[in-house]
Structures are given as structure tokens and as C-alpha cells.
Amino acid sequence: MALARNRRSAGGSAEYWPGFVDALSTLLLAIMFLLSVFVLAQFILSREISGQDEALDRLNGQIAELTQLLALERSNAQDSEDEIASLRASLGQLEDERSRLQSALDSGSGSAAAANATISALQDNLEEEESISQRARSQVELLNQQLSALRQQIGALESALEASEERDQESQTKIADLGRRLNVALAQRVQELNRYRSDFFGRLREILADRENIRIVGDRFVFQSEVLFPSGSADLQTAGTDELDQMASAIRDLAREIPSDINWIVRVDGHTDNVPLSGTGQFDDNWELSVARASSVVKYLISQGVQAEHLAATGFGEFQPIEEGSTPEVRRRNRRIEFKLTER
Incomplete structure (x- = not known):
């Protein structure tokens, strides 16, 4: 954790934004849960x-x-x-x-x-x-x-x-x-989950901070698709499995530390760029490709000892881009796999 703080201090003011987004996301989750409890109590009353x-x-x-x-x-x-x-x-x-x-x-x-x-x-x-x-x-x-x-x-x-x-x-x-x-x-559950999320991301920062194709965006770790998959494919390549081995190790360590009464998952989100598929390949459109890539990552993590009940695979196609635009660099940044620790 000390090393993570030193790195954030060295990074300057750019490190403030992820923490701010993390705090806003946590506050939004807490407010949504409180509203659900209030509606339930009002219904019972x-x-x-x-x-x-x-x-x-x-x-x-x-x-x-x-x-x-x-x-x-x-x-x-x-x-x-x-x-x-x-x-x-x-x-x-x-x-x-x-x-x-x-x-x-x-x-x-x-x-x-x-x-x-x-x-x-x-x-x-x-x-x-x-x-x-x-x-x-x-x-x-x-x-x-x-x-x-x-x-x-x-x-x-x-x-x-x-x-x-x-x-x-x-x-x-x-x-x-x-x-x-x-x-x-x-409040207690949110505090506990926030503490474990902070520890989890702190460890991953230490492990993956020097990787060029791995970024931290808000409360998520982002892998560029080129690191994990060949173009237009959902089959993991060797370079990608090496990176995922470290992610699997961090998730296994986290699972041993979080109490059993806290329901948590690591959500794996697949994203593509906005270039339509030709239709002659394995997948009909970007939806299928993004879901298949997220599922491949989840299955590999399970094969490395991560419990399946703590994983979820989702696909968003090209409809949740990090940046708007159609330049080659923007499209490359939008082709990604994201990891997010959240409540189940």
C-alpha cells in the first residue's frame, strides 16, 4: 500500500481522478441500496x-x-x-x-x-x-x-x-x-468491501503498473484486447494468459481474505470498437465477440483456481466506449477487457 501511495504521489494530480470516481461509484451504490431498503420498508408498512x-x-x-x-x-x-x-x-x-x-x-x-x-x-x-x-x-x-x-x-x-x-x-x-x-x-458492508477493493487494486497496481497495455480507469483495470486475443477472435493467446495468471493469483488471495458473508464478484466486461464484423468469421457482430471474449477470460480464471461464484462475464459490444471517435488510436483504446470488483 505504501508503494502504491508513493506511485500515486509521483504521478501527480492525475491520480486524484480515479479515487474521486471510485468514491462517487461507492456512494451511488450505497444510495441505491438505501433506496431499495426504504421502498421495501414502505411497502411492508x-x-x-x-x-x-x-x-x-x-x-x-x-x-x-x-x-x-x-x-x-x-x-x-x-x-x-x-x-x-x-x-x-x-x-x-x-x-x-x-x-x-x-x-x-x-x-x-x-x-x-x-x-x-x-x-x-x-x-x-x-x-x-x-x-x-x-x-x-x-x-x-x-x-x-x-x-x-x-x-x-x-x-x-x-x-x-x-x-x-x-x-x-x-x-x-x-x-x-x-x-x-x-x-x-x-454501511458496515460498504466499508468492508471498499477496504478489500482498495487492497485488491493496490496489489494489482504493484503487479501490473509497469505494463504498457494495462490501464486503470476509475475503479476498473483495463486490458487492451490485443494483449489477450488475436484480431476478431475470442481465443486467448499466450501473452494474455501470462497476464491473467497474475490476475487469478490476486483474486485467489482476495477470496481468502474477504469474509464469507460479503457477497462479491469480479465482473469481466468485454468491449469492442465500432467497426462492424464482416459476417464471414466466427461471430456475427460485435455483441457476440465481446461476450465470447469475456467468457473466455472467466473460464481461464476458473481453470486457474478462481471460484466461479465470484466471477461474472458480460459483453457490451461497441456501445460503452471509453472515448468517442473513429481514429485508429481511439478504436484501439476502446477494444478492451475490464475487471471490476463489486457487490453481487
């Missing part, structure tokens, strides 16, 4: 709140129905009480009539037989009214019991509503805590 709202709507509907039933029962109870009051008034009138007749009988006015018959009739009416009054009292008692049961149900529903609100609050708290923990874990 929305589903949880939606479920709570549906439960609350059902409870409100039940409370409204119970309130209507309670109002109806109260109306029936009031009617029964009015009927009892009317019966009691009638009973009072009958008692008054009985007293009047009894007084008349005692004073000797009227016929005793007629008076007794009237009294007997009045007693029958009184017993009937008392029976009606008893039934009314029974109905009032039943209504009071039903009213008490309705009040208990309303109390239970209110308790259930409070418990639901508490669970909703707990869910929101858990989601917020999960987001904080994910942010911390993400």
Missing part, C-alpha cells in the same frame, strides 16, 4: 397499516350496529315503562272505585248483591292488570339484561380497538428500528 385500517373499519361497523340495537332496546324499554305507568294509573283508579263501592256497601246504599258482583268484577280486572304489570316487569328486566350484555360487547370492542392501535404502533416502531439496523449493516 403500507401493507401493515392497510390491514389495521380494515380491522378498524370492521370494528367501527360492529359498534354502529350495536349502537342501533341499543337505541332500539332503549326505545322498547321506554314503551314498556310507559305501559307500566298506564297500568299503575288504571290500578289506582280501580282501587278508588273499589273503595267507593265498599263505602257505599257499608253505608247500606244500593243492593248488596249488585255491589258484590261489581266488587268481584273489579277484583278480576285488578288481577288481570296485575298479571299484565308482572309481564311488563319481566320484559323490562329482560331488556335490562340485554342492555348490560350490549354494554359489555361494546367494552370488549373498544378494548380490541385499543389493542389493535397498540399493535400498529409497535409495528411502526419495529419497522423504524429495522431500517436503522439495515442502514448500519449496509
Whole structure:
């Protein structure tokens, strides 16, 4: 690492740009991951709140129905009480009539037989009214019991509503805590991967710094295609395998140092110039050629002991040039194989 810093110091201000691009790329990856976590948390929270709202709507509907039933029962109870009051008034009138007749009988006015018959009739009416009054009292008692049961149900529903609100609050708290923990874990993983990426590129700089056809562009190592492949071919040549042996050794050393819980890959990207293929060769277009060259490099690295799960091959054809233009030098620089350490 010290040697790498000395070389950067010797290189002057040109070494600042790769580090700046590296930092921007790392920041962009972290922001994208944070946005993904935030969207996921928002989605989970929305589903949880939606479920709570549906439960609350059902409870409100039940409370409204119970309130209507309670109002109806109260109306029936009031009617029964009015009927009892009317019966009691009638009973009072009958008692008054009985007293009047009894007084008349005692004073000797009227016929005793007629008076007794009237009294007997009045007693029958009184017993009937008392029976009606008893039934009314029974109905009032039943209504009071039903009213008490309705009040208990309303109390239970209110308790259930409070418990639901508490669970909703707990869910929101858990989601917020999960987001904080994910942010911390993400920051730790980014820091760890950045440290290993810095070590990896530092070693490769020391090994490959004096190679004319190998360059560092941002956070990538760039091999010119002429070093690895003959023109229009995806078959590795001897000079290219010598360079890739050193790359394979560096990747194997990196794999032993990075913890197993960090998902990482070395992405191998194939690029071509903008000259169309003739169509008479092995490949129909630059897409196929770039993919085939990236795959050849990956397969060779695997043959040298690099684990396949830490490698990926991609092809971009001529559509991701380093420089725009059609001069021979620009086309030569655009024909390349890039290596980039990133998260899987």
C-alpha cells in the first residue's frame, strides 16, 4: 500500500481522478441500496397499516350496529315503562272505585248483591292488570339484561380497538428500528468491501503498473484486447494468459481474505470498437465477440483456481466506449477487457 501511495504521489494530480470516481461509484451504490431498503420498508408498512385500517373499519361497523340495537332496546324499554305507568294509573283508579263501592256497601246504599258482583268484577280486572304489570316487569328486566350484555360487547370492542392501535404502533416502531439496523449493516458492508477493493487494486497496481497495455480507469483495470486475443477472435493467446495468471493469483488471495458473508464478484466486461464484423468469421457482430471474449477470460480464471461464484462475464459490444471517435488510436483504446470488483 505504501508503494502504491508513493506511485500515486509521483504521478501527480492525475491520480486524484480515479479515487474521486471510485468514491462517487461507492456512494451511488450505497444510495441505491438505501433506496431499495426504504421502498421495501414502505411497502411492508403500507401493507401493515392497510390491514389495521380494515380491522378498524370492521370494528367501527360492529359498534354502529350495536349502537342501533341499543337505541332500539332503549326505545322498547321506554314503551314498556310507559305501559307500566298506564297500568299503575288504571290500578289506582280501580282501587278508588273499589273503595267507593265498599263505602257505599257499608253505608247500606244500593243492593248488596249488585255491589258484590261489581266488587268481584273489579277484583278480576285488578288481577288481570296485575298479571299484565308482572309481564311488563319481566320484559323490562329482560331488556335490562340485554342492555348490560350490549354494554359489555361494546367494552370488549373498544378494548380490541385499543389493542389493535397498540399493535400498529409497535409495528411502526419495529419497522423504524429495522431500517436503522439495515442502514448500519449496509454501511458496515460498504466499508468492508471498499477496504478489500482498495487492497485488491493496490496489489494489482504493484503487479501490473509497469505494463504498457494495462490501464486503470476509475475503479476498473483495463486490458487492451490485443494483449489477450488475436484480431476478431475470442481465443486467448499466450501473452494474455501470462497476464491473467497474475490476475487469478490476486483474486485467489482476495477470496481468502474477504469474509464469507460479503457477497462479491469480479465482473469481466468485454468491449469492442465500432467497426462492424464482416459476417464471414466466427461471430456475427460485435455483441457476440465481446461476450465470447469475456467468457473466455472467466473460464481461464476458473481453470486457474478462481471460484466461479465470484466471477461474472458480460459483453457490451461497441456501445460503452471509453472515448468517442473513429481514429485508429481511439478504436484501439476502446477494444478492451475490464475487471471490476463489486457487490453481487
